[in-house]
Amino acid sequence: MTLRLKAPIRSSQRGAPRDARVAGTPLPEPRAAERGSWIPASAGMSGIARRAFIAGLTAAAAWPLAARAQQGKRMRRMGVFTGVGEEDLDTQARHAALLQGLAQLGWTDGHNLQIDFRWGRGDEERIRKSATELAALAPDVVFATGSAGVGAMLRVTRTVPIVFAIVPDPVGSGFVNSLSRPGGNATDFLQFEYSLSGKWLELLKQIAPGLTRAAILWDPAITAGIGQFAVIQSVAPSLGVEVSPVNLRDAGEIERAVATFAQSSNGGLILTASALSVVHRNLIVALAVRHKLPAVYNNRSFVTDGGLISYGANLIDQYRRAAGYVDRILKGEKPADLPVQAPTKYELVINLKTAKALGLDMPPSVLARADEVIE
Numbered sequence: 001m002t003l004r005l006k007a008p009i010r011s012s013q014r015g016a017p018r019d020a021r022v023a024g025t026p027l028p029e030p031r032a033a034e035r036g037s038w039i040p041a042s043a044g045m046s047g048i049a050r051r052a053f054i055a056g057l058t059a060a061a062a063w064p065l066a067a068r069a070q071q072g073k074r075m076r077r078m079g080v081f082t083g084v085g086e087e088d089l090d091t092q093a094r095h096a097a098l099l100q101g102l103a104q105l106g107w108t109d110g111h112n113l114q115i116d117f118r119w120g121r122g123d124e125e126r127i128r129k130s131a132t133e134l135a136a137l138a139p140d141v142v143f144a145t146g147s148a149g150v151g152a153m154l155r156v157t158r159t160v161p162i163v164f165a166i167v168p169d170p171v172g173s174g175f176v177n178s179l180s181r182p183g184g185n186a187t188d189f190l191q192f193e194y195s196l197s198g199k200w201l202e203l204l205k206q207i208a209p210g211l212t213r214a215a216i217l218w219d220p221a222i223t224a225g226i227g228q229f230a231v232i233q234s235v236a237p238s239l240g241v242e243v244s245p246v247n248l249r250d251a252g253e254i255e256r257a258v259a260t261f262a263q264s265s266n267g268g269l270i271l272t273a274s275a276l277s278v279v280h281r282n283l284i285v286a287l288a289v290r291h292k293l294p295a296v297y298n299n300r301s302f303v304t305d306g307g308l309i310s311y312g313a314n315l316i317d318q319y320r321r322a323a324g325y326v327d328r329i330l331k332g333e334k335p336a337d338l339p340v341q342a343p344t345k346y347e348l349v350i351n352l353k354t355a356k357a358l359g360l361d362m363p364p365s366v367l368a369r370a371d372e373v374i375e
Contacts (some may be wrong), residue, residue: 081144082120122276168191188338194228207309207363212267
């Protein structure tokens with residue numbers, strides 16, 4: 001089995017749109033990731049981010065008055081709940097995209113919308129507490145990310161509308177009744193189809209043809225973790241790869257497990273998607289380089305931080321599009337009637353500097369498909 005990713009080789013770092021396929025089904029055209037340009041000052045950002053935020057407020061103030069006036073005079077309230085920490089730069093950029101999208105629709109924090117942020121930091125107790133706090137504020141809508149964060153919100157409220165993102169399996173997780181008719185108080189975006197997980201192993205085998213073993217870093221406490229591991233496990237025999245699970249719950253456990261795994265040759269890593277994968281991102285990237293293990297990640301942010309290669313949905317795009325559902329709910333529509341949407345942008349990102357450190361020659365066929373190459 002080979003990874004079917006076809007496109008002409010390009011010399012620039014950002015590639016043109018193309019047709020990617022997952023398990024024989026066409027995927028939306030991938031494009032290079034886009035970054036938001038302004039970030040809420042209340043979220044503990046850097047001085048540069050705060051200056052960008054002020055510039056964003058100036059742009060929002062210039063938005064036609066009629067567009068903002070139509071939202072009504074009452075100050076509305078929105079909660080934003082993220083399973084990771086506020087210091088995560090990629091989460092900051094995604095929040096900036098969400099807020100930009102809201103501003104374009106006439107909703108500005110401090111003008112006609114009050115936004116309350118809560119952070120889970122990958123800690124179960126903190127996630128539960130933050131979800132309870134947000135529900136107690138009686139917001140008009142909550143934007144929540146990740147299976148752990150969305151699950152926590154739904155355990156404390158079945159009435160507050162919830163718009164979610166970065167959730168691989170909302171049906172299997174019990175968040176919605178179906179993708180076309182959610183039926184409850186939550187809706188929005190799939191992170192990806194589970195079939196994408198199998199492509200991570202195919203990609204790992206393609207960049208390291210001699211690979212016979214793969215450690216799969218996952219969170220077994222969430223439905224999405226189980227689903228991703230199951231798909232990887234199902235395709236492993238056809239690729240001649242033996243897979244071993246590594247629990248992401250504890251940093252010490254991760255370090256010990258990867259060190260033990262690396263004692264034998266012909267191994268590689270796959271990091272599945274979860275809040276814990278973000279919490280332990282720097283550790284996992286460092287371990288892969290330290291032990292000379294080729295690794296495939298689920299999102300671009302791991303590669304910009306020194307990881308080898310990633311293939312996954314463009315999350316900046318998802319956050320920006322989520323603003324549309326928040327707007328519709330604030331205007332009176334119900335989550336139950338808004339279908340869950342699939343990603344429209346996927347991206348393949350490669351770090352050639354890391355490949356060199358690992359002693360890997362990246363296959364030209366893989367380089368030809370890259371949306372972004374970091375050198």
